[in-house]
Amino acid sequence: MRDDVQEFAALLRRLKERTDRSYGQLARRLAMNTSTLHRYCAGEAVPLDFAPVERFAALCAATPEERLELHRLWILAVAARQRARTQGAKPAAEAPEPAQDEIAEAPEPAQDETAEAPDEPAATPAGPAPDVTPPLSPASARPRSRRRRLLVLTAAATTLLAGLGTLAALPDDRPRGADRVQAADPARTTPAPTSRPSPPRSPAPTTTKASPSPTGSTKSAPREAGGTGAPKGTGRPKPAAGTPLAWSVDAHVWQAGCGHDYVLTRPPQQVPPPPPPQDARTWATSLGAVHGRQTMVRVSVQGRSSTAVVLEALRVRVVRRAAPLEGSVYAMDRGCGGALTPRFFDVDLDKDRPVARPQDGNDTGTPIPAMRLPYRVSATDPEVLLVTAQTRACDCSWYLELDWSSQGRTGTVRIDDAGRPFRTTGIGSLPRYVYETSDRAWVPYS
Template structure:
C-alpha cells in the first residue's frame, strides 16, 4: 500500500531517461484562482484560449475515462501576445503538424511537439486504490493493469489517495523543443468521495523505484517537485528541467499526485520553447481534470483469489 503522506508526482523514464539531464528548471504551480502572468511577451508568441476549469464541488463519483491522450492542435487569433495554450480534447493523441516549409504566412505556427498521457498507471505496475460507490458484492475482480482504464470507467471509479500520470513527449522533427517547466493547477477541491476503497493488489514491490515528480494536492499552491529514483541500489537522477526533446529523443514524465483530505480535480501545464517561440500545453484527462480522492476512513478491501471475493483489509 502507499504511504498516507500528502500527494506525490512521478516522472518515469522510457529508454532515454537515464541520460544526463540538464540543469534544474522552475517547477511552480499557479494558485487556483489565478491565470498565467499577463506580462508582455515577445511578438513571436501567440496565444490560444485555455478551457475553463472544471470546478464542480460535488463529491459524487463519476467515471474515470480509459487511459489514452487527447489530440490538441491549438491555433491562435492573430495579434495576441500571450503564451500559446492548448485546450482540452477528447481524442487519443495530442499532436500538431509542424509548420510547412513554405514562406511564412499570417497564421501562427503549430505547436512543435506531440504528447500522450495515461492516468491509470499503477505503482510498480501492481499497486493502486480506486474508490467505488458500490458494495464489494457488486464490484468485479481487479483487472490486468493494461485494462485499468476500462475497468475504472465501468465502475465509475475515482483514483484513491494518489494518481500516477505518465506523459510521453517528443518533438515533431529533428529540431529540439525545450521543456521549460511543469506546473500544477487545482481546478477544485471538495469533501472526499464516499464509497469503498478497493486495492488492485495484495501488496507488491520491486527493486526499481522510478524517478518522478511529486505533487501534494493538499497544499494551497502545489508544486511539481522532481524526485530521484533507484534501480537495485543504483541511483537514478531526478528529471531536471529545462530538458530537450525531438522526434528522435522523446521523454517520459511520471507525475504522482497525492491527497489525504480532499476530492481534488487538477491538471498539468507544460511550458515549451523552440526556435524563438514559446507556449504552454495543458495536460489533462481527455478534456477534463484528473481526479484524486482521499480514502482515509473508507472501508478498504483487497481481493482474495482463493475465495474469489473482496474481503476487508485487516
C-alpha cells in the same frame, strides 16, 4: 600524429560503451549536438576545451586514473591537430609568387586598348566638332581617351535610367491590389471592377478560433498532427506554425505495476474482479471509479521534428476542492514491491499552491538522478515524465501545464485526462477491500 587522435577517440568510445545511453542522450546532458559528440568519438574532431571531455567522463563514471589518462591523450590529440594545420599552411604561403608574375605582365594589353580608344567617339554622328589638336604622344593620349570613354558611359547610363523611369510610370492593367488582399485573407471578398452591381454574397462561414494553448488531451494531439490544408468549409488556411510538441497521457499507472487504490460508491458484491494494468482505464471508467489517495500520471513527450524543444517548466493547476468522496476503497493487489523505482515529480494536492517537485529514483540501491527542468526533447529523443499526486484531505480535480520553447517561440500546453481534469480523493478511514482469488470475492483488507 594520427595515432594520438585515434587513441583519444578510442578511450571516449570505451567510456561511452559502459553506459546504456545513446549519443543523443549523452549529447543532451553535455549541451552539445549529437553529431559533434559522434565526431569526437570517431576521431574526426578534437574539442578545443577539456571541459566537455571532463563532463563526458563524469557521466560515464570514469575513475580518477581514467580521467588523468583522458586528459593526457586530449593534450596529445590537440597538439597533433595543431601540427597538421601548421604543415598544411606552408604550401599556401608560396602561392602568391605566380600572382606577382601575372600582375607584372597585365599592363601590356591595357596599353593596346587605350591606344585604339580615341577612334571610338568619332563614329557618333551627333557628337561635337572633330578635334583638330595635333596628335599627342601615347603617354598624353591615354588620359584624354579615358575621359572620353567616361563621358560616353555616363551619357548611356543617364539615357537608360530615364527610360526605366518612363516605364515605371506607365499604368498597370492587372488587378494586383485585389490579388494581394485575397491572398492575405481568403475570407475577405473584393467586388469586381465592373459597371454592373455584383449580386449579394453570403458571408463566409465562421469557425471558432483555436486557443493558442492546446488542451493537451489524447484526442487533440492527432488533430494537430494530421492534414496540411484548412478544414472543409472554414474559409481560412490552417496556420503553418503549430505546437512543436507531441504528447500522450496514461492516467492509470499503478505503483510498481500492481499496487493502486480506487474509490467506488458500490458495494463489494457489485464490483467485478480487478483488471490487468493495461485495462485499468476501461475498468475504472465503466464503474465511475476515482483514484484513491494517489494518482500516477505518465506523460510521454517528444518533438515533431529533429529540432530541439526545451521543456521549461511543469505546473499544477487545481480547479476544484471538495470533501473526500464517500464510499469504499478497492485495492488492486495486496501490495507489491519492485527493485526499480523510476524518478518522478511529487505533487502534494493538500497544499494551497501545489508544486511538482522532482524526486530521485532508485535501481536496486543505485540512485537515479531526478529530472530537473529545463530539459530538451526532439522527434528522435523523447522523454517520459512521471507525476505522482497525493492527497489525504480533499477530493481534488487538477491538471498540468507544460511550458516549452523552440527557435525563439514559446508556449504552454495543457495536459489532462482526455479533456477532463485528473481526479484524486483521500481515503481516510473508508472501508478497504482486496480481491481474494481463492474465494473469487472482495474481502476486507487486513
